[in-house]
Amino acid sequence: MAKKLNLSERKIEKARKLAESVTSEIQKYIDLHTTVTVERASLRLLGADGADKNGVPVPNLIADSLKDKCGLGLSRYYLNALVKSAVSPQELNKKIAEGLDISKIDMGDPKAIEKKASELISALDKRINSNVEHRNRKLAQYKENEKKPWIYVIVATGNIYEDVKQAKAAALQGADIIAVIRTTAQSLLDYVPYGATTEGFGGTYATQENFRIMRKALDEVSETEKRYIRLVNYCSGLCMPEIAAMGALERLDMMLNDSMYGILFRDINMYRTFTDQFFSRMINASAEIIINTGEDNYLTTSDAVEKAHTVLASQFLNESFAKRAGMKEELMGLGHAFEMNPDIKNGFLLEFAQALMAREIFEKHPLKYMPPTKFMTGDIFKGYAMNTLFNFVSKATGQSIELLGMLTEAIHTPYLQDRALAIKNAMYVHNNMADFLNEIEFKKDGIIRKRAAQVLDETVDMLAAVKKTGLFKAIESGMFADVKRAPDAGKGLDGVFEKEDGYYNPVETYLKKRLGLTEKAEA
Amino acid sequence: MKIIKAYGDTLNDGAIQLSFTLPVPFGGKAKEAARIFVEKMGFHKADIVHAEPLSGEFTFFVAYGKTDNAVDYDEVEYTEAVDKSMSMDEVNAFIKQNFKRKIVIVGACTGFDAHTVGIDAIMNMKGYNHHFGLERYPMIEAMNMGSQVPNEKLIEQAVKINADAILVSQVVTQKDAHIKNLTNFVELLEAEKIRDRFIIVAGGPRISNKLAVEIGFDAGFGAGTYAEDVATFIVKRMYEKITEKR
Numbered sequence: 001m002a003k004k005l006n007l008s009e010r011k012i013e014k015a016r017k018l019a020e021s022v023t024s025e026i027q028k029y030i031d032l033h034t035t036v037t038v039e040r041a042s043l044r045l046l047g048a049d050g051a052d053k054n055g056v057p058v059p060n061l062i063a064d065s066l067k068d069k070c071g072l073g074l075s076r077y078y079l080n081a082l083v084k085s086a087v088s089p090q091e092l093n094k095k096i097a098e099g100l101d102i103s104k105i106d107m108g109d110p111k112a113i114e115k116k117a118s119e120l121i122s123a124l125d126k127r128i129n130s131n132v133e134h135r136n137r138k139l140a141q142y143k144e145n146e147k148k149p150w151i152y153v154i155v156a157t158g159n160i161y162e163d164v165k166q167a168k169a170a171a172l173q174g175a176d177i178i179a180v181i182r183t184t185a186q187s188l189l190d191y192v193p194y195g196a197t198t199e200g201f202g203g204t205y206a207t208q209e210n211f212r213i214m215r216k217a218l219d220e221v222s223e224t225e226k227r228y229i230r231l232v233n234y235c236s237g238l239c240m241p242e243i244a245a246m247g248a249l250e251r252l253d254m255m256l257n258d259s260m261y262g263i264l265f266r267d268i269n270m271y272r273t274f275t276d277q278f279f280s281r282m283i284n285a286s287a288e289i290i291i292n293t294g295e296d297n298y299l300t301t302s303d304a305v306e307k308a309h310t311v312l313a314s315q316f317l318n319e320s321f322a323k324r325a326g327m328k329e330e331l332m333g334l335g336h337a338f339e340m341n342p343d344i345k346n347g348f349l350l351e352f353a354q355a356l357m358a359r360e361i362f363e364k365h366p367l368k369y370m371p372p373t374k375f376m377t378g379d380i381f382k383g384y385a386m387n388t389l390f391n392f393v394s395k396a397t398g399q400s401i402e403l404l405g406m407l408t409e410a411i412h413t414p415y416l417q418d419r420a421l422a423i424k425n426a427m428y429v430h431n432n433m434a435d436f437l438n439e440i441e442f443k444k445d446g447i448i449r450k451r452a453a454q455v456l457d458e459t460v461d462m463l464a465a466v467k468k469t470g471l472f473k474a475i476e477s478g479m480f481a482d483v484k485r486a487p488d489a490g491k492g493l494d495g496v497f498e499k500e501d502g503y504y505n506p507v508e509t510y511l512k513k514r515l516g517l518t519e520k521a522e523a
Numbered sequence: 524m525k526i527i528k529a530y531g532d533t534l535n536d537g538a539i540q541l542s543f544t545l546p547v548p549f550g551g552k553a554k555e556a557a558r559i560f561v562e563k564m565g566f567h568k569a570d571i572v573h574a575e576p577l578s579g580e581f582t583f584f585v586a587y588g589k590t591d592n593a594v595d596y597d598e599v600e601y602t603e604a605v606d607k608s609m610s611m612d613e614v615n616a617f618i619k620q621n622f623k624r625k626i627v628i629v630g631a632c633t634g635f636d637a638h639t640v641g642i643d644a645i646m647n648m649k650g651y652n653h654h655f656g657l658e659r660y661p662m663i664e665a666m667n668m669g670s671q672v673p674n675e676k677l678i679e680q681a682v683k684i685n686a687d688a689i690l691v692s693q694v695v696t697q698k699d700a701h702i703k704n705l706t707n708f709v710e711l712l713e714a715e716k717i718r719d720r721f722i723i724v725a726g727g728p729r730i731s732n733k734l735a736v737e738i739g740f741d742a743g744f745g746a747g748t749y750a751e752d753v754a755t756f757i758v759k760r761m762y763e764k765i766t767e768k769r
Contacts, residue, residue, distance in 0.1 A: 169577055187637075265639075266637075300640060301639065374640065377746065378728075415544065416544050417577065420583060
């Protein structure tokens with residue numbers, strides 16, 4: 001795409017460099033630590049699954065009995081139990097669910113443990129490869145029907161079977177991506193619930209069974225629609241890596257996954273979040289799952305005009321963190337949002353500048369564009385008009401993933417018809433102005449170019465300030481989203497462990513090797 | 524008596540627009556079913572102006588109808604938490620003059636509800652739509668505890684900082700979660716026998732003053748509320764309480 005904003009390449013480069021030096025400090029910490037959910041995710045990828053009669057998941061039962069061993073890695077104990085009892089992971093899971101405490105089993109021959117590890121890792125590798133191959137095959141098969149931007153809608157009934165109906169209807173209407181809203185409380189649970197959800201609160205739980213049910217439904221509708229319909233869930237909260245693991249196993253295609261969202265908006269401890277996001281992104285990168293970052297949330301607490309640069313700064317940081325986790329740019333769905341007050345004169349121009357700027361700076365990234373929410377009211381007619389302008393900007397600036405605005409945004413979870421009307425609006429705009437972007441240029445000293453340059457300048461200044469104080473301090477002083485979080489506060493810090501001598505995690509080793517992170521670390 | 528009906532283009536023509544979905548496949552029979560459905564809701568001259576399939580199983584309709592139902596406007600009973608709100612400066616002057624100290628307000632979005640939009644709009648320095656939030660008020664100590672705060676925690680904090688008023692925000696309304704949560708909040712205060720220590724105010728897009736008062740709050744505020752509306756209510760109610768005691 002020809003660039004139109006004449007942004008300074010030198011400044012963009014400078015911002016990237018600053019972001020890299022900011023995240024390098026954090027990465028030093030991450031590399032020396034693990035968390036209880038990183039360990040549980042590793043167990044899941046080796047085969048730990050199921051739950052006991054009280055609903056406590058097997059990975060948690062294992063972690064609870066071995067809490068003081070997290071710094072050594074929990075995989076060894078699970079593998080040892082498999083070797084010693086000579087059963088399959090499914091059988092062992094059942095025994096653990098029935099009360100077997102694997103911490104009580106004597107540690108056996110390390111050679112046998114490593115052999116078992118390589119057997120299970122090889123099965124994992126096959127499963128991930130087969131998921132990636134299936135997705136790529138279907139995307140290639142139906143390439144001609146692919147839209148730009150991809151239309152993303154949400155289902156949120158709280159009952160996975162009802163969600164299936166709504167998701168299928170949405171796909172028939174033209175949706176390319178279905179997100180299944182997660183129940184509001186899940187981000188703060190330090191376990192992943194088990195089984196299908198039929199009575200969720202504000203959504204369904206992210207469970208492996210729910211993933212499977214929706215995946216199957218979307219695979220069916222993909223065949224009738226001749227488009228590969230992507231499935232999204234929420235890889236955030238206290239169990240980020242475990243949800244990534246489940247998504248990799250069940251072929252989710254996208255995950256909401258931000259490096260700082262949990263810290264700022266869910267008050268999760270920053271050490272925990274940074275460590276978790278790294279591991280979860282290695283899993284997502286391995287399974288070629290596109291991440292969606294959460295910069296849009298900044299604008300729900302801060303002003304979209306004044307704090308536009310915090311969005312761009314966070315995009316640079318998310319990009320840098322993702323790179324460190326071995327993720328390629330084609331998987332980095334950096335987020336932003338159409339959240340300016342509709343009463344602002346020329347607000348549309350400012351939104352346009354911000355969206356096109358993101359497009360020109362992050363060229364290969366599948367940018368995720370979020371609709372108006374903050375200024376949506378009960379006036380559904382005005383809301384529908386705002387969504388039309390949002391659709392316009394989205395198409396005219398070449399966004400990749402467009403989460404459609406709902407006319408009833410401020411009122412209730414979408415009715416079937418709300419979603420259909422949103423899709424109709426988007427498809428009308430996308431088609432009607434298909435080649436608009438190729439037809440326009442911007443005035444040299446016009447509002448749009450000047451605005452983009454100004455936001456980039458402010459971003460460079462902000463990243464320089466963050467580098468100076470360090471990211472931990474920057475978050476503590478409220479530099480992002482006007483939210484202040486102290487390093488030792490927030491939830492989940494007791495689940496962070498320093499890696500001890502002899503730390504063993506064959507899943508981590510596998511992921512790093514797969515992503516080419518091992519050689520880099522040694523070089 | 525003042526009898527009123529919806530106004531389309533003539534006084535009391537009773538004209539209304541509707542849109543809805545029926546769980547039947549698109550077609551002539553679906554349209555006829557939709558027309559009958561509209562008539563059964565009390566409309567005559569029902570007109571299905573648009574119908575389209577949403578999937579093989581659902582059809583969406585836009586309809587117009589006219590109704591004979593009417594309301595006697597003079598019989599409508601209604602009260603708002605505040606009749607006329609003071610400005611930020613007036614609120615500050617009122618506090619200085621009547622209480623001679625800063626007043627303390629703590630607020631949160633409670634329960635599992637993760638939406639901070641409402642409580643932020645009322646409490647945060649910046650406020651919403653050029654109406655400053657309570658943190659900006661020189662004579663108010665405002666503390667916003669954010670979202671997903673258990674009712675117990677909010678009450679504990681209110682006691683700890685000796686708050687004059689507590690704001691409870693509720694956005695999620697699925698399965699009446701907001702009503703249960705607000706009711707639980709009042710019950711907790713009553714169980715601790717500290718209900719009368721605080722002025723308690725509920726807020727949220729689906730909260731009305733009537734609903735909140737029924738649950739046991741002092742007031743409720745819905746969509747379109749700004750910080751000064753809430754502040755006005757609180758300071759006036761505090762003033763009433765003092766003067767009653769005298």
